[in-house]
Amino acid sequence: MTQAEPLAPDAAFVAFADVGKSYDGGRAAVCGLNLSVRKGEFLTLLGPSGSGKTTTLMMLAGFEAPTEGDIRMEGRSLRGRPPHKRNMGVVFQNYALFPHMNVAQNVQFPLQVRGLRGDAAQAKVEAALELVDLGGLGGRRPDQLSGGQRQRVALARALVFEPDLVLMDEPLGALDRQLRERLQVEIKRIQRRLGVTVIYVTHDQAEALTLSDRIVVFAGGVVQQVGTPEAIYERPENAFVAGFVGENNGLDGIVTARDGATCEVRIAGDLLVRATAVGDIGPGDAVVTTIRPEHVETGTEIGTLCNRFAACVDDVAYHGDHSRLRAILPGGAALTIRTQNGSAPGGSDRLTIGWCADRCLAFPAGRVNGGGA
Amino acid sequence: MPGSPIEPAAGRRRSGAKRGWTFALVAPLLLFLAIGFLAPVLLMMARGVTDHELATAWPLTAEALREWDGRGLPDDGLARILGTEMRASRQAATLNLVANRLNYDRVGSRSLVYATAAAIEEGAPAESVADLARIDPRWGEPAQWATMRHAAGPLTSFYLLASVDRRLNADGRIERVEPEQAVFVEILLRTFKISAVVALLCALLGYPVAYLLASLPARWANPLLILVLLPFWTSALVRTTAWVVLLQTEGVLNNLLLDVGLIEAPLALVYNRIGVYIAMTHVLLPFLVLPLYGVMKSIPAAxxxxxxxxxxxxxxxxxxxxxxxxxxxxxxxxxxxxTLALGYYITPALVGGGGDQMLSGSIAFYTNQTLNWGMAAALSLLLLLPLALMLFAGRYLVRTVPA
Structure with missing residues (x-):
């Protein structure tokens, strides 16, 4: 590769411009994708299966060609550039280790095909294996390793040739939860240490929140929202993102009044809820109001909150550090409430709950960008 | 757990009963294989290393021959026993058995045995080696008696040696047979060469096909797989004859090439080695494609x-x-x-020339035409040994690379 001109600090390292992918005759897997990836960031493509996130990754890796638009890397189009000339390390969900090679040979493979041999290659292989905490296991065959170890090998193999970009396609999907959480921490640590740009695909919103610098939420082949984990969680831009990322209660209703950023929504049982309006909604519009379980207050000091309701507790699930209550509002709407254990009003099946309008968002009902999902 | 102390024993009982059931399920097949396959093969193989014709026709002579040290000429006692049994076996009409057997080893022995037995019956004395030598001077040659001794049984190396163009001479040493009789080594090498070339051709033609099948989506791969399997559902005879029709001098292919103008004279494509290669490769191709397809299918696209x-x-x-x-x-x-090619004989017989016959052809010849089952058995053993080696090598090869 020729040396690229120095990029402006905020310029896109990888840019998707109006990228679309449709398979012959079928519905578009991805459409109208515009996205910039910054150098050194950890970007996660998050969405349910079939939402276009993996297709996007495969187009970037060069295994699929966009049917519309263009992908640029450091300003140059990737169109027609085969995968082996893209210098991207790809980590697959099922590891895709070469079973006829041992661990060291697997990790050495990208160096070998680049003509790097001998001590220099050896040193790089050892360093990569150290990096993923597998020093000394170079002689093992992939089938002698556990799932977590295999994924570490795949990671070492994707990093050893110092790629411009590391792409990960649900790399932890096949592992159990504990191992997944441990590897998440390690992937993040390695990414920070190497400063490498990572594009990570997952359907696990918790994983995306933990790992990412920025998250791109996909649904139905269309980007729903791009933002930091905090922005995605705290300030979802539509009902899909609000429901998909983190846990959320959704209350269907009709807007009765709008006053600047806030609005009043009538929900089942003629209850009125004050919520923060997101998007272009006005009186008479059907909306979904959302409130996260941890934002529903049950304590004694709910008197200051604008939304206060009497509710009865339908069910309590104990989770160790917290409990989850299922509360039924007078109109029949059910809410999940998260209470810190020790502060929970034990025993009683009736309680008053409340939340503030800032935490309660009203979205146009049933609207997802692109109309899909 | 209250139930745990008895559980292991119960488990053992269960697994024992299960094993019994498993065995019962496969027992009929095992029995069938033992009776229908293993026993006949072993009996046939035994014929390659045993000698019973002489011992059947002349039991006392066989015993005396076994006791004799085999040096020079035997004593007159042996000659007397032989004379008596020759006459007896001529009357019992069992002379042809032993005469044929001796003739395999030493050409002319058949007429010698018949003539001598006839002479003895007509009253010629047969009390000593000298008496026999007067009937026919060949009884005075140590080599004739060595031949007799080699045929006395019960075990013999004769057929095995003959199958590699070797024989025991009068001194008991292994020597080459006369050049005009030495055919089997050449046929064996030819058999190996044809099989190896066919295996190679199948690999060259089959690998791309298997690759294509493995990489196509199922809706395309399945019909193509049926095409690959088509030769299985046609009789070997029909397939081979079809090749003759296609490849002969006035055949479809030659006419086509002549009409197009690619050749000026018909190509000799059949009744020679090319025909054997073409027909055998076609017949055997599915056996290469199928295992290869299976392995290729198991390699993830990722x-x-x-x-x-x-x-x-x-x-x-x-x-x-x-x-x-x-x-x-x-x-x-x-x-x-x-391994399948090693055993082919119909295809070479139909589309090959005289110089393209394989070892199975010789086995069939000895089994069906001359009824020399000892020779047929020894040649079969000759085929079986390299086959066993191939299987062993195959196991090793397959084990070194995990699928």
Whole structure:
């Protein structure tokens, strides 16, 4: 590769411009994708299966060609550039280790095909294996390793040739939860240490929140929202993102009044809820109001909150550090409430709950960008 | 757990009963194999290393021959026993058995035995070696008596040695048979060469086909797979005859090539080695494609993607990642083709020339035409040994590369 001109600090390292992918005759897997990836960031493509996130990754890796638009890397189009000339390390969900090679040979493979041999290659292989905490296991065959170890090998193999970009396609999907959480921490640590740009695909919103610098939420082949984990969680831009990322209660209703950023929504049982309006909604519009379980207050000091309701507790699930209550509002709407254990009003099946309008968002009902999902 | 102390024993009982059931399920097949396959094979093989004709016709002579030290000429007692039994076996009409057997080893022995027995019956004295030598001077040659002794049984190396063009001479040493009788080594080498070439041709033609089948989506791969399997559902005779029709001098292919103007004279494509290669490769191709297809199907597409994302050109990805993983399937296929080809004889007989006949042809000849089952058995053993070696090599090959 020729040396690229120095990029402006905020310029896109990888840019998707109006990228679309449709398979012959079928519905578009991805459409109208515009996205910039910054150098050194950890970007996660998050969405349910079939939402276009993996297709996007495969187009970037060069295994699929966009049917519309263009992908640029450091300003140059990737169109027609085969995968082996893209210098991207790809980590697959099922590891895709070469079973006829041992661990060291697997990790050495990208160096070998680049003509790097001998001590220099050896040193790089050892360093990569150290990096993923597998020093000394170079002689093992992939089938002698556990799932977590295999994924570490795949990671070492994707990093050893110092790629411009590391792409990960649900790399932890096949592992159990504990191992997944441990590897998440390690992937993040390695990414920070190497400063490498990572594009990570997952359907696990918790994983995306933990790992990412920025998250791109996909649904139905269309980007729903791009933002930091905090922005995605705290300030979802539509009902899909609000429901998909983190846990959320959704209350269907009709807007009765709008006053600047806030609005009043009538929900089942003629209850009125004050919520923060997101998007272009006005009186008479059907909306979904959302409130996260941890934002529903049950304590004694709910008197200051604008939304206060009497509710009865339908069910309590104990989770160790917290409990989850299922509360039924007078109109029949059910809410999940998260209470810190020790502060929970034990025993009683009736309680008053409340939340503030800032935490309660009203979205146009049933609207997802692109109309899909 | 209250139930735990008895559980292991119960488990053992269960697994014992289960094993019994498993055995009962396969027992009929095992029995069938033992009776229908293993026993006949062993009995046939035994004929290659045993000698019973002389001992059947002349039991006392056989015993005396076994006791004799085999040096020079035997004593007159042996000659007397032989004379008596010759006459008896002529009357019992069992002379042809032993005469044929002796003739395998030493040409002319048949007429010698018949003539001598006839002379003795007409009253010629047969009380000593000298008496016999007066009937025919060949009884005065140590080599004739050595031949007799080699045929006395019960075990013999005669057929095995003959199958590699060797024989025991009068001194008991192994020597080559006369050049005009030495045919089997050449046929054996030819058999191996034809089988190896066919296995190679199948690999060259079958690998791309298997690759195509493995990489196509199922709706295309399945009909194509049926096409590959089509030869299985046609009788070997029909397939082979069809090749004759296609390949003969006035055949479809030659006429086509002549009409197009690619050749000026018909090509000799049948009744020679080319015909054998073409017909056998066609018949055996599915045996290579199927195991290879199975192995190729088990290689995840993600591996090739991984290789290419790691910087391997398509050629390098194929050579370093894909091909090594297909070696077990390729080896299995080639071994199956090779071993099946070793036993072919209908196809070479129909589309080959005189110089293209394979060892199975010789086995069939000895089994059906001359009824020399000892020779047929020894030649079969000759085929069986390299076959066993191939299977062993195959196991080793397959084990070195995990599928």
């Amino acid at each position: 591996e090739m993607r991984a290789a290419s994302s790691l910087g391997a050109t398509p050629a390098a990805a194929f050579l370093k990642v894909y091909f090594p993983q297909t070696v077990p399937g390729l080896a299995a296929g080639m071994i199956i083709v090779f």
